[in-house]
Amino acid sequence: MKRLFITYLLFLSLSSCKEFLDIKPHEETIPESAEEFSALLHTHLNDIDYGTSAIILSSSNVATNESACDNLEVALTSEDKSSLKTYIGNIAVSTSSYYSPYQIIRDCNIILGQLKDTESDMAKNVLGTTYALRGVCYYELMRLYCDVYDPLQKSQLGLQLVTTFDMEERPIRSSLEETMTLIEEDLKKALSYNVQEPIWRFTADVVKGYLARFYFWTRQWDSAIYYAGEVIKNHPLVDREGYKAMMTNGYSLKGNMLIKSELISSSSSEQEGAGTYNSLNYRPVSKRFIDTFSDTEKSNDIRYEMNFSALRIATKFIFSGMRSAEMLLIRAESYYHKGSEDLALADINTLRGNRILNYEPLTLSTLPEPIPGTDYITQDVTGAPLTKLMALILTERRKELFLENDRFYELKRNGRPEFWVGVNGIKYTNRKFMYNFAIPIRDTKLIPGLQQNEGYEDYIIN
Template sequence: MNRIKIIFSLLLLLSASSCKEFLDVKPLESISDTETITDQNSALTALRGVYSALASGDYYGTSFQSIGYLTGDNIQWTGSQSQVQEFINKKVNADNSTIASVWIAIYRTINRANNVLAKVPAVTDPTLTTALKNQYLGEAYTIRALAYFDLARTFGGVPIITSPTTKPTDNSGIKRSSQADTYAQALKDLDAAEPLLPTTVDRYRVTQKTVFALKSRYYLYQKDYAKAEDYATRLISDATNYKLLKPYGAFFQSDARGTAESVFEIFYNGTTEVNSHRGQWQPQTNGGTRQWAPNDALVALLNNPAIGGNRSVLVAKDNQNRWYGNLYYRNPASDPSYIFRIAEAYLIRAEARAQQDKLTDALTDLNAVRDRAGLTALTTATAATKDAILLAVENERRVEFALEPHRWFDIVRTGRAPAVFNLTDQNRSVLPIPVQQLLTDKALEQNPGY
C-alpha cells in the first residue's frame, strides 16, 4: 500500500467520534481540508481529531500498547496468528501487520497535530481567545511529542514531518532522522507546549501536568537523571491531586476512571469509542477471546504475596481454570488506556535518585509503591547498593505495570535486554521499518539486521 496515500486519506478526516468528557464539542461533518480550521468551533473539532487518533485501536487503543507487553516477558499468545508470536519470540519481521498499522496510526496522529499547529495561529475568530489558542496549540504539541517519542523508542530514527499533509506527494522522499534527533523533536515539542498550557488538572486532556509527566519519562530514557527527578517531583509534590490509591485495584476496579492515580488516561465511552483491549484479554465466557494471557512467570509473581501483594487483582481464572488478564474488563468496552499513572512518577524518581546515589531517597519512593501494593518496605539492609536498588525498581515496574506497555521498553532502555530477554542481537532492540513503507518510499532505509 502506498504510505503517503494511506496517511493522506486517513489523516484529513478530522471529524472523528465524540469524546465529550474531554472535548465538549459536536462533530462537524464533511469539512474540506482547506476550511477545516476557520473558527473556534472548527479548531476544537480538529483538536478532538488529534485525541481520537491517539485513542485509535492501532495506537493507544490496542496495537501500539501490545508492542510494549507482548515483546516483554509477561504475556503469552494463545491464538494462531504467527505475526503476534513474532513479538513473543522477539523476532519481528518487516512484513508484520501490527507494526504496519502502528506506523500509520502514529503518523495519522502527527498529521492531525500538524494541521492544528499550522492553522490555529491564523484563526481570527474573537471567540478563540489567546488563552484558548495557546491551549489548543499546547495540546497538539504535546500529543505530537508523545507520538515522536513512541516512534523513536519503537523504530529508532524516523522521518520528522512537522507540516500537514495536503496532497499525497507531500511527505515523499523525506529521509529518516537519527533516533537521537527523533527524541530531540519530542523534547522540542514538549518545551514548546509547556508555557502554553493551563496549570489545571485534567486527567483526560493535556495540561502542563501532562508535560511534566512526559518530560520525566523522556529524561529517564535519556539518562538525564537530575531532570527526570525534577519533573517527577513536580507531580508527586502535588499530593492534593495525585496520589497512590489503596489498594492497588482502586484505580481501575468497579468501573473507576479518572482517579487521583491518573495523570493522563484516554476516555472511551464503550459505544462510539471502544477500547478493543478488553476483547483480547477477557476469556470466552466473558465475551472475549483471551488471545493474550499472563504467562506462568507473571502469574507466579503476581500471586506471590511478597512480590505481587494486592496486585494479584490483575489476573483471574476462567471456568476452565485458565488465567487471564483483568485490567480491561468492562462491557461495553469502555476501559481507559493509561498513558501515565502517578506510580510511574514514583518509580521514575526512585530510579533517577538511585542513579545519582541518593539511595535512601530512592528507597523512599520505591517503598511508596510497595506500600500501596501491601508489601513490606525495603531497607538499606535488604537493598544495600545502587545496583540492588536499580534491580528492585526494575522488578517493581514489571509487576506494577504488568499489563501496561512498559516492560519491553524498560529493559531495552537500560541495556539489560541481553541479560533479561537473552536478546543477543542488539539490532533487535528496535523494530523494523514496515516493508510497505520501504517499497513505497525509496528514501527510507531499513534498520540494520532486518
C-alpha cells in the same frame, strides 16, 4: 521460520495504507478560526476516548503487545488465538505503528501552520494540545523505531522529522539527537500554554508526565526527577484500597490516573470493554513473573491478588495511559543513576508500602537477592550488571505496570535481551534488532536515502 517472517512482513507492507506524507484534504475548506481547528484536534482526542488512538492504545492492543513479551507463557497457550502474538518479531513489522502517528502529526502541522489566532483562550488550548500531540507522537515513534539513546554514541539514527504541511517533502531520517530536540521543544511549548481543562486531555500535568517519560528514556536523570516529582506532588500515590478501587475501574479516570484510553465504550460485547481482553484467558501468566513475588508478598501484596488467578489467568484491569505510580518508578531509577541510592530506595519503599499489607521498609543492608531465572534482563540501561537495588527497582516496575504496555520497552531499554519461545515444535527467537521496529518497506523503496533499521536485510525480499 525466516520464510514465515518474510511472508508476514510482505503482507503488511502491501496492505492498503496511505503514505503518511501523501494525504491532503480534497475539495475541503481549510479551517480558519481556533474553534474550527479544535474540531480537527478533537477527532484525535475522540480516538483516545474510544480506544482507537495510535498513541494511547486500546486494551486489546496493549494485550497484543504484552503477548509478544515474557510476562505471558506463549508455549502454554491453550488454543489458537491469532490476535495474540508469538514473539517480538510479530509486532516489529507493524506498518500502522508507523503511519498512524504520522497522520496525527500531519494534522498537527496543518494547525500550527494555518492557525492565525494565538491570543484567545480557545487558541491557547488548541496550540497547547497540538504541540503536546505532536511531541507525544514523535516520542512514541522514537521509542519504537530508534535505538535507546546512548550519550556515548554520536551517530544514532532518529526519525523522519516533518514540521510543516508540505506535499512534496520526503525527508530522510534525522539524527537521534535532532529527534530528541524536537520532542523536547514540542512538549515544552505545550507546557507553556498551561492547558488545564480536562476536555483537552493533554493537560499541564499530563505534559509534565510525558516530559518525565522523555527525560527518563533519554537518560537525562535530573530533569526526569524534577518532572516526575511535579506529577507526584499533584497526584500522590493511592493506598491498597485506593489501588483496588482504581484498578477495577472501567470508563473513567480514578485514583491517580492522569490520562487513559477508552473513556467511552466502543464494544458491542458486554463481556469485553475497557480493561478487558478475552483472548488473554488462553495464555497463562509466566511462572517467571509469578515467582518475582516472595511468599510474604503472595499473601500481602494487592498486586498479586489482582494480577492473576490461581490458574495463572491474567485478571488485572488492562490500563493504557498514565498514572503517578509510574512517575515514582521513574524518579526512583533516576535517583539510582544519580548515585542517590537512599532516595531511590525511599521511593520504592513508598510504592511497596502502598501495595503490601503490614509492610516493613527495606534498608540498603536488607535488600533481597534477585531470584534466579525470573528475568531475562541482566543489565541496566547503562550496560552495568544489575545490583540488588537496581534489580528491585526493575522488579517493582514489572509488578506495578503489568499489562500496561510497559514490558516491551523495559526489555528494549535494558539491554534488549535475546530469548526464544517454542510453539508447536517451532523455535521463535527474539533478536536484538527486533526491538527497533522495521521502517515500512515501501517507504525505504520510494524515498532515496531512507535507511532501514539494521538487521532486517535478511528478512526482507527486495
